[in-house]
Amino acid sequence: MPPPPSPLPWWRRRRAQVAVATAAVVALSGGAVALLQDREPGRPLAATPSASSPSASPSATATPTPSPTPAPSTVPEARAKGTLPTVKRLRADDRWALSATASRASTPRPGAGVPVVYLVADDRLDLGWAAVPAAAARGGSVLLTRGDRLPVTTKAELERLHPAEVVVLGGTRAVADRVVTTVERVASVTRVDSDDPLAVARAVNRAAFPTATTAWVASAGRATDLAVAAATAASRRSPLVVVAEGARSLPAADAALLGDLGVRDATVVGGTKAVSSGVADALDRALGGEVTRAEGADRAALAARTHTMAWGRATAAAAYVANGDRVTDAFTGAVLAGRVGVPLYWSLVHCLPAATREGVLADTVARVTVLGGEGSVRSLVDDLTPCRSTEDPSSQWVLVNKRNGLSPRSFVPKDLKVVPMEHSGGHQLRADAADALAAMARGSREAGAGTVGIDTAFRSYETQDALYTTWLARRGRTWADTWYLRPGFSEHQTGLTVDLLPIGRSSCTINDCIDETPQGAWLARNAWRYGFILRYERGHTSTTGVGFEPWHFRYVGTDLARAYREGGWHTYEEFLGRPAAPTY
Incomplete structure (x- = not known):
């Protein structure tokens, strides 16, 4: 008192x-x-x-x-002597508006309309990861919605895109019928009526990819792994296979899907705790080609390693950065990066991890886009500020x-x-x-x-x-x-x-x-x-x-x-x- x-x-x-x-x-x-x-x-x-x-x-x-010895700089020598890439923000009032803003950025002139838009509930993103490369392969887009009603910004973007088809991912517990009714005023609607992320991914892949030579594989329980895998698969116009975290082997349904598409090579994104060696071995037996794994000490290092495997040493001219703890921003970042065909890197809320900073400061990167507002990432990220320990x-x-x-x-x-x-x-x-x-x-x-x-x-x-x-x-x-x-x-x-x-x-x-x-x-x-x-x-x-x-x-x-x-x-x-x- x-x-x-x-x-x-x-x-x-x-x-x-x-x-x-x-x-x-x-x-x-x-x-x-x-x-x-x-x-x-x-x-x-x-x-x-x-x-x-x-x-x-x-x-x-x-x-x-004693104070720690500063770590050696990871900035490439040529970049250290020259100018930094241009950095801009892609922000909006909320997650649905950000998704629509990203769609406008990736498809600025839809012409007579796009072939398809995938609609994903913001609280069931686990159902939507395979749609990221599927939309890129089909020349379409992915938008977020509320599960109970269609946000105004989402509806406006649907009308602008004028899709031939809208694919709603999940059953009525994920996306209510009232949302579908509203969407039907804009376009024809197909619902993938399942709440199982693995089943939804298979259905999306079968519909979007008549054939494919490569595939990307990630765990259903690792959102940042999925986002990087989805963005990279989309950039390569290849399917993303989603497997259960810790599964001991590849499900027969996925093996059959890969066989039907003609996939020969696969890249596993994540360590063995996410995608087991049993799944990797099963892929090796089923495909008969090359199965590689992208791993990293943390999410930033994993993303950087995945991009190196996909693009080689810094051949991309641009990059996207999102806070990996903001899953909806990560999802939207994957959609945008995959559609445009550039890497997606992870920041912390207030700084850039070493692996991310090295990637965005590569000599070829001229533009960096940071996703989200101040609540997602602080302005230190715009400055490409390296992380310091808070412990x-x-x-x-x-x-x-x-x-x-x-x-x-x-x-x-x-x-x-x-x-x-x-x-x-x-x-x-x-x-x-x-x-x-x-x-x-x-x-x-x-x-x-x-x-x-x-x-x-x-x-x-x-x-x-x-x-x-x-x-x-x-x-x-x-x-x-x-x-x-x-x-x-x-x-x-x-x-x-x-x-x-x-x-x-x-x-x-x-x-x-x-x-x-x-x-x-x-x-x-x-x-x-x-x-x-x-x-x-x-x-x-x-x-x-x-x-x-x-x-x-x-x-x-x-x-x-x-x-x-x-x-x-x-x-x-x-x-x-x-x-x-x-x-x-």
């Missing part, structure tokens, strides 16, 4: 109240002792070498962890909250230095963050906003433990967990976080009300320019697990900070697409 009434709001009185408490002495391992000193409200703790400086004698569990404590992008503690818990940054600014109080940050903070402090003064000082910056595991234990005893767990992170779970331990306070004439003399000062207002508007984000904004405790702290700024680098601001984000968890962390 909040404290009793006072002239200041209770959350603003937090530090004023705790700052005048009795000093606490906490014994550290190895006999070292740290003193949590009393202080005036809002004033910084005095630097305590044994608790806040790597120059102190560390305990056996607090050995400084390595030495990474500038590390995520630390109640669900994501530091590993090791006793982590100490290697490159701590005293921040080179006035009113630093001797506090330390990592070198890059310290220099950025000094520049930000100068910026505040030069803009006429006033001077800022440091309340606290790097805090060691031992210092955080002492702080948390002290206030746990004084105020209870609910209060302590709202305002102090447990040791090993605090951003302060990364050396990338600082608590700032206003210096000089002001009605605010503690950092709790810094947001009501010219300095605080300037910081809120401009911190991103120096690579900082306001980490704990008002109204987002249910996501961050921490109360509103207008003084708490986290260094993430200028690229990420800019993307964070431009995207309108309010929590680092949501920016990274990670779960909320209200509790431990």
Whole structure:
């Protein structure tokens, strides 16, 4: 419960109240002792070498962890010296509109009409993967629909395409009869009346491919494998065979289908956990040609390997990029990439994995199209920004909250230095963050906003433990967990976080009300320019697990900070697409 009434709001009185408490002495391992000193409200703790400086004698569990050596660049040498490919976004208001937008991009002038459109329910994409290469082979398109009604954007695109036939995939539980009734006003409708993804794929392949010499094979349980396989098969105008995940052998119905089509060669997309060696062996026996497998350490590497097998070393002039965690975007990306005949790569929500970045920066790639809006992929992807770890404590992008503690818990940054600014109080940050903070402090003064000082910056595991234990005893767990992170779970331990306070004439003399000062207002508007984000904004405790702290700024680098601001984000968890962390 909040404290009793006072002239200041209770959350603003937090530090004023705790700052005048009795000093606490906490014994550290190895006999070292740290003193949590009393202080005036809002004033910084005095630097305590044994608790806040790597120059102190560390305990056996607090050995400084070196920063990792940067990985060698995967950018081709010619590309590194030249210009980057042109990057554009393909976005829409929702998944159905994005599907229609992709259809317009791949079929800008349908003329008198297209031969076929396959209609797939957005919540039954498992029924639609084989339709991607089937539509490409027949010169048609694939559109998403709601299962219960036809979206306006989908209907408009159907009318524009003016198909001779619409093939609805799935039974009435997947696509309701009312949808079919609406579609019948536009074109003749054929329903593949089955809710079994394998059976639907066979029916689609038989209808679309009179003959074929090659086929692609992927597991029904791996959406990103299926998307890459579907896009590649579509680019080659070859069928996609969908098999049950972990099946020990190739079903007789699929063997018969491949035999009837005259398929001789096949490429399996995915490792043996997705498509077993038994299925690959059965394909080898049934086809009599060459059966190859595309594998990778992760989805990005698998996609890159698949494209290399299909296109050779970077012969495509364009590429599509989608967030593999957004299955509907992945599906639409497969439709578009397959229809146009270029590779489909995977991004994370906020960056490009190494394998993807190498692929899109190949010398021949002149255009990259990113699918989805800000909710699907952040603007860092448009910038072709390489991924950094969000788990390595030495990474500038590390995520630390109640669900994501530091590993090791006793982590100490290697490159701590005293921040080179006035009113630093001797506090330390990592070198890059310290220099950025000094520049930000100068910026505040030069803009006429006033001077800022440091309340606290790097805090060691031992210092955080002492702080948390002290206030746990004084105020209870609910209060302590709202305002102090447990040791090993605090951003302060990364050396990338600082608590700032206003210096000089002001009605605010503690950092709790810094947001009501010219300095605080300037910081809120401009911190991103120096690579900082306001980490704990008002109204987002249910996501961050921490109360509103207008003084708490986290260094993430200028690229990420800019993307964070431009995207309108309010929590680092949501920016990274990670779960909320209200509790431990």
